[in-house]
Amino acid sequence: MSYSPDLIVQHMLDGFDRYRDQFRELTAGARARFEQARWNDIQEASTQRINAYEDQVHRTANELVASPAGTAVTDVSNWPDIRRAYISAIETRFDDELAETWFNSIFTSLHQHDQISDETMFVHSTRPLSRPPSRNALTRGFISDGSLENLASQILREFSFDTPWEDLERDTQMIVAELQQGLPDWAQMDHGLTVEVVQSVFYRNKGAYLVGRLISQQEQWPFVLPLLHREGQGICVDTLITDESEVSIIFSFTRSYFMVEAPVPSEMVAFLKRLLPGKHIAELYTAIGFYKQGKSEFYRALIAHLANSDDRFIMAPGVRGMVMSVFTLPGFNTVFKIIKDKFAPSKNIDRATVIEKYRLVKRHDRVGRMADTQEFADFRFPRERFDPDCLKELLEVAPSTVVDEGDVILIRHCWTERRMTPLNIYLESASDAQTEEALFDYGKSIKELAAANIFPGDMLLKNFGVTRHGRVVFYDYDEISYLTEVNFRVIPEAMYPEQEMSSEPWYSVAPNDVFPEEFPVFLFADINHRRRFFKMHGDLFDASYWKGLQRQIEDGQVIDVYPYRRTEPAA
Numbered sequence: 001m002s003y004s005p006d007l008i009v010q011h012m013l014d015g016f017d018r019y020r021d022q023f024r025e026l027t028a029g030a031r032a033r034f035e036q037a038r039w040n041d042i043q044e045a046s047t048q049r050i051n052a053y054e055d056q057v058h059r060t061a062n063e064l065v066a067s068p069a070g071t072a073v074t075d076v077s078n079w080p081d082i083r084r085a086y087i088s089a090i091e092t093r094f095d096d097e098l099a100e101t102w103f104n105s106i107f108t109s110l111h112q113h114d115q116i117s118d119e120t121m122f123v124h125s126t127r128p129l130s131r132p133p134s135r136n137a138l139t140r141g142f143i144s145d146g147s148l149e150n151l152a153s154q155i156l157r158e159f160s161f162d163t164p165w166e167d168l169e170r171d172t173q174m175i176v177a178e179l180q181q182g183l184p185d186w187a188q189m190d191h192g193l194t195v196e197v198v199q200s201v202f203y204r205n206k207g208a209y210l211v212g213r214l215i216s217q218q219e220q221w222p223f224v225l226p227l228l229h230r231e232g233q234g235i236c237v238d239t240l241i242t243d244e245s246e247v248s249i250i251f252s253f254t255r256s257y258f259m260v261e262a263p264v265p266s267e268m269v270a271f272l273k274r275l276l277p278g279k280h281i282a283e284l285y286t287a288i289g290f291y292k293q294g295k296s297e298f299y300r301a302l303i304a305h306l307a308n309s310d311d312r313f314i315m316a317p318g319v320r321g322m323v324m325s326v327f328t329l330p331g332f333n334t335v336f337k338i339i340k341d342k343f344a345p346s347k348n349i350d351r352a353t354v355i356e357k358y359r360l361v362k363r364h365d366r367v368g369r370m371a372d373t374q375e376f377a378d379f380r381f382p383r384e385r386f387d388p389d390c391l392k393e394l395l396e397v398a399p400s401t402v403v404d405e406g407d408v409i410l411i412r413h414c415w416t417e418r419r420m421t422p423l424n425i426y427l428e429s430a431s432d433a434q435t436e437e438a439l440f441d442y443g444k445s446i447k448e449l450a451a452a453n454i455f456p457g458d459m460l461l462k463n464f465g466v467t468r469h470g471r472v473v474f475y476d477y478d479e480i481s482y483l484t485e486v487n488f489r490v491i492p493e494a495m496y497p498e499q500e501m502s503s504e505p506w507y508s509v510a511p512n513d514v515f516p517e518e519f520p521v522f523l524f525a526d527i528n529h530r531r532r533f534f535k536m537h538g539d540l541f542d543a544s545y546w547k548g549l550q551r552q553i554e555d556g557q558v559i560d561v562y563p564y565r566r567t568e569p570a571a
Helices: 005-026 030-035 039-066 076-089 094-109 148-158 168-182 246-250 267-274 281-287 291-309 351-363 388-397 421-428 432-450 497-501 516-521 528-542 543-554
Strands: 139-143 194-198 202-204 206-214 220-230 236-239 324-329 331-341 373-382 402-404 408-418 463-465 472-474
Touching: 005 030, 005 039, 005 076, 005 094, 030 039, 030 402, 039 094, 039 291, 039 351, 076 094, 094 291, 139 148, 148 168, 148 194, 148 324, 168 236, 168 331, 194 220, 206 267, 220 246, 267 281, 267 528, 281 291, 281 331, 291 331, 291 373, 324 388, 331 351, 351 373, 373 463, 388 402, 421 432, 421 463, 432 472, 516 528, 528 543
Parallel strands: none
Antiparallel strands: 139 194, 194 206, 202 206, 206 220, 220 236, 324 331, 331 408, 373 408, 402 408, 463 472
């Protein structure tokens, strides 16, 4: 059979459509899972949706190689023609930017990274920056006509579920009260005050969200209504959020991806960008589940930054890791993490285990307390973009990963992660109030991770970071495990004084044994920090606290963790 770019393109797009159908099916099921309170199914569906992309890429690539076009697709010289045919084929698609990323994934699964170019794949997008709107309206508008009560009532009655509302009148009055408290007087009196709400509901974990914006003649604000389903009672509005920073936290890189139907992904992202102008579009694509598109947009932003700056890679501030080496670009809010060739003697793990731990975090509910990562292979950077001391250290600690190719430095494998201020460094210059808040949030982050069945393992301050919103987030994953796999124990009493004075424990310790009463000294060199933390979170030093959480998780309970501040629990 003769080589046909069009047939190869059609086979690639058939695989892409399989993936998109699976993505849509899993996403569409979010409504029923919420209405039926099937909390344990939510994490499984989220993991399935993440895995669907790589599964379908491998399937499609293998089918291409096994097809009559197999010889043609393995010859890189044919890919410029395939790319040109592909551009024509996706011209009328509403998910064309995702289709480009799919093309890139197929290409890189078949060819070496040193064969990547804008001739063989889409290093830069060919999609127009602005395009005419689709026929399907993304949002629905509601006008106050001078009555905030009518405005709130209109919105709630428009969004109906198979599970009834618990108390629409109460929720309407709560929204009105929040608007009266949060909006300036002139906005409340504006008869043209409009709420524009995305017609698709955003689902994640045990919550659903109506997402939109308030528009007056002079200003606009985000408008987000978190909804809860309280079993046996119905659906209720938990609060109203109009603060941009609070909404930004809901869409944070530390949380699971939303399940939200987005027939035209670029339109959804453009709307969210108007709500959250401080977020890069890579984060927004990722937030709504298109994490591979987020990865593409991140890479394009990185190469654009390198092309338009003199930034050089330096070692990231903080205590050097025993497993990972971390470097960064000062003007680019990201760290790059590579695995060292040799670990510190105290680390009883191997490279494969570290990789699996990081991939586990990708698939797991991060509850706002673990940073999302993107995994990359074969980054190539000009040698001149590395600070000499940084390059020297990387070549020393990870020569199998960091390769000196003369004018180019090859990074064979790395993860990227949002840059944060390490908690131990943050506390060194924090005010008393900042210290109090950070220590409280540090304990809260440990508890919320535990509620999601994650035990951080190494809970030292240096392994947590402080975000720009002041939230404490865990970012070092080489020792994480499921909470239910840990054996929390109380240190047995010594039989005689000499045992307590011994440098070795007088009791047996298995690999998964953890003694929470040892945490205070282990975690805090500063005695003042230790005392303050004990007053806030002393229960973390008690084995019974951890065992209680384990019982709840083993009983199938999904513990509530809210991605926003609640003024008070719903009545």
